Amino acid sequence: MKASHLFSLPGLTLCVAGCVGMTQIQQTASQFDTAVHTAATTELVLFHEVQAGECNDELYQGAYRVAGLAPDRLDLSQIDLTGDHCTHHELTDDELAIRQKLLSTLTLYADTIQALSEGKGNLDPTAKEKALAGDIKSLATQGKFSSVEKSGAAGLDAAVSVVVHVIIDRRVYKDVTAAAGAVQSELSLVIGELQAENRNDAQGLRSKYGSVNNEVISALKLACERGGAGCFFGIASAHTALDSVIVAPPNVDQLNKTLDAVLAANASLAQPKSAGAVAEVSELADRAQQAAALFSASK
Numbered sequence: 001m002k003a004s005h006l007f008s009l010p011g012l013t014l015c016v017a018g019c020v021g022m023t024q025i026q027q028t029a030s031q032f033d034t035a036v037h038t039a040a041t042t043e044l045v046l047f048h049e050v051q052a053g054e055c056n057d058e059l060y061q062g063a064y065r066v067a068g069l070a071p072d073r074l075d076l077s078q079i080d081l082t083g084d085h086c087t088h089h090e091l092t093d094d095e096l097a098i099r100q101k102l103l104s105t106l107t108l109y110a111d112t113i114q115a116l117s118e119g120k121g122n123l124d125p126t127a128k129e130k131a132l133a134g135d136i137k138s139l140a141t142q143g144k145f146s147s148v149e150k151s152g153a154a155g156l157d158a159a160v161s162v163v164v165h166v167i168i169d170r171r172v173y174k175d176v177t178a179a180a181g182a183v184q185s186e187l188s189l190v191i192g193e194l195q196a197e198n199r200n201d202a203q204g205l206r207s208k209y210g211s212v213n214n215e216v217i218s219a220l221k222l223a224c225e226r227g228g229a230g231c232f233f234g235i236a237s238a239h240t241a242l243d244s245v246i247v248a249p250p251n252v253d254q255l256n257k258t259l260d261a262v263l264a265a266n267a268s269l270a271q272p273k274s275a276g277a278v279a280e281v282s283e284l285a286d287r288a289q290q291a292a293a294l295f296s297a298s299k
Helices: 024-067 093-117 127-141 144-148 156-168 176-226 229-243 249-269 274-298
Strands: none
Touching (some): 024 093, 024 176, 093 127, 093 156, 093 176, 127 144, 127 156, 156 176, 176 249
């Protein structure tokens, strides 16, 4: 099942014509904003692939059970080829919604950094940004983000609340340096939890791959014992089926390195001479582009 391509790689290119008249910190903040948005979009692709992997696994498990039935007991009524009736248990729709809000915390923060780089005339969040930040703050107050905590660390709700405060009350922070410095430790916690989730997701998908692989091999053995073209086409179909269950581990590694780069770029923005963050933000943009390309090509 192919994931939707929700991002555009050309958007990650360095400023050329569009940056005429911009200061260095404005260019750097703009690139930081774009790269964080792309990283968040790629993260969301992974979450959708986790749900798709569970649905594919459910389909193939059901197909294997049917394949083992005697002809007079065949019942295909429980096989859903569309996936429309798949129920997500490992990452429920409610849990996915919480993770989307966590990613929105990162993107709204990146938008804030860009706004602060542009000066006092563009500080107030838009009505849409305020509404989204308000929703995130409400979830944090209710302790909803604790469900994302996979690394054993606590305090994710409190960390999100701190970041949201910077997003909503931009006038409290006079510039990019002050805002970036105010949330570095909180961003570290948020990103650490996302990385732990990514590793768990990759492990779960690999486990499904092994389980389905064993069952497919057993089913293929039956088909090939009968001989003929069915054996060949069965093997070809099995390869496609297995590919739809797993996300390649290098993709997750690259995504986690991108999240590390977000932290490194923000730490550089927090330095008194944040214009010197060009190298770190460029590194972030490169890694975000690589991660996006990997997930775009993998499914």
